[in-house]
Amino acid sequence: TQHNYLRDIGRLATFLGRSPDTATADDLRRFQIEQQEDGVPVPTMNSVVSALRFFFTQTLDRPDLARRLIRLAHPRNLPVVLSRDEVARLLNATTCLKHQAALSVAYGAGLRVAEVSMLKVADVDSERMLLRVERGKG
Numbered sequence: 001t002q003h004n005y006l007r008d009i010g011r012l013a014t015f016l017g018r019s020p021d022t023a024t025a026d027d028l029r030r031f032q033i034e035q036q037e038d039g040v041p042v043p044t045m046n047s048v049v050s051a052l053r054f055f056f057t058q059t060l061d062r063p064d065l066a067r068r069l070i071r072l073a074h075p076r077n078l079p080v081v082l083s084r085d086e087v088a089r090l091l092n093a094t095t096c097l098k099h100q101a102a103l104s105v106a107y108g109a110g111l112r113v114a115e116v117s118m119l120k121v122a123d124v125d126s127e128r129m130l131l132r133v134e135r136g137k138g
Contacts (some may be wrong), residue, residue: 004047005055009051009055011035012031012052015031015034024065028065028069029068032049035048042074043074046074049069052066052069056069090107091104102116105131109133112136118135
């Protein structure tokens, strides 16, 4: 986080061409507009906002500028859901039973590759129909 915050404050300093502690509300507005026009992804722009808010409130004690920074709404797209036929074709495309089991578990439980690869037999509770996923991403 510290490394990212320093990088993001550096972005503002590069944009301004001077020390970021001299920034004005208009400078911040222009900076955010330029970031958006340059095609910076929404999560990255929100990370920059977090860094600058910390910088202006904690480091410089200028909460008035921090309030000028606006986080953008991140559009959430629904995942593509395969039809029953597509799922059947995917599972039948494998020749190895182990691969077919891994694909079935991944698709059926909505797991990521790393989560499936970390599963052990002891993680399967067939009585309660549960999988125990350790260090999953949520």
